[in-house]
């Protein structure tokens with residue numbers, strides 16, 4: 001039985017998940033998701049052998065807490081505390097925590113619960129940091145909040161505990177170093193900005209540059225040579241079409257729900273690229 005993401009993530013793949021399943025290989029050995037984000041596909045598939053990664057350490061604290069018996073219960077206690085104390089003033093107090101010098105040395109379940117709480121109670125349910133790396137989304141004005149679905153959390157906790165899942169927190173290239181023939185890698189990077197000025201700034205927001213898109217395309221090619229099944233999603237832009245012209249490009253339509261710029265909402269063309 002599949003599970004749902006525990007956070008809503010910009011670029012979350014919840015609505016595309018069945019398309020992704022349609023295009024993924026029917027059989028594979030080890031599953032890799034180097035840009036895991038909210039992990040929509042991971043939690044739908046719950047693969048027995050997996051390596052997941054994200055450069056965002058607040059997010060990785062959540063998965064590491066979910067994977068550890070003690071941390072898991074401590075994280076749920078923290079979430080209950082956040083729900084009980086929830087108010088606008090409390091939200092801003094919790095939001096401030098990452099401005100404190102000791103933030104990175106706080107227990108990971110504390111950081112995990114903070115990230116989930118902010119994700120559920122902030123405006124537009126998204127994760128965004130400023131240039132200093134501080135979370136800066138305003139209060140979402142909800143009076144009461146529910147930070148987790150216990151049954152869903154239990155499924156994910158059980159999944160991490162009973163399967164061979166490696167959780168990494170670094171760059172995407174390092175995460176697939178051990179991928180071998182017959183393994184499957186799903187790349188869902190920060191998207192190449194659409195060719196209109198509204199979304200152009202997203203380069204700097206995610207700090208994922210054109211060079212990174214090219215570095216990723218080279219890695220896609222190297223993995224292909226090794227016999228690894230690779231699938232990638234991105235916007236249907238001229239850069240992406242050029243970078244992946246030697247592979248199968250499937251066009252799909254998606255509704256963007258999370259976008260800090262409301263003009264960026266609506267139907268957009270995305271691609272699912274496969275090397276098989």
Ligand SMILES: C[S@@+](CC[C@H](N)C(=O)[O-])C[C@H]1O[C@@H](n2cnc3c(N)ncnc32)[C@H](O)[C@@H]1O
Nearest residue numbers: 009011012013035037038039040055171172188
């Ligand atoms: C489009 S999102 C992934 C969404 C995810 N598939 C989901 O369903 O929620 C891209 C993710 O890549 C991460 N990221 C950005 N640069 C990265 C890098 N160089 N290496 C690894 N992860 C990176 C971001 O933190 C973000 O979580």
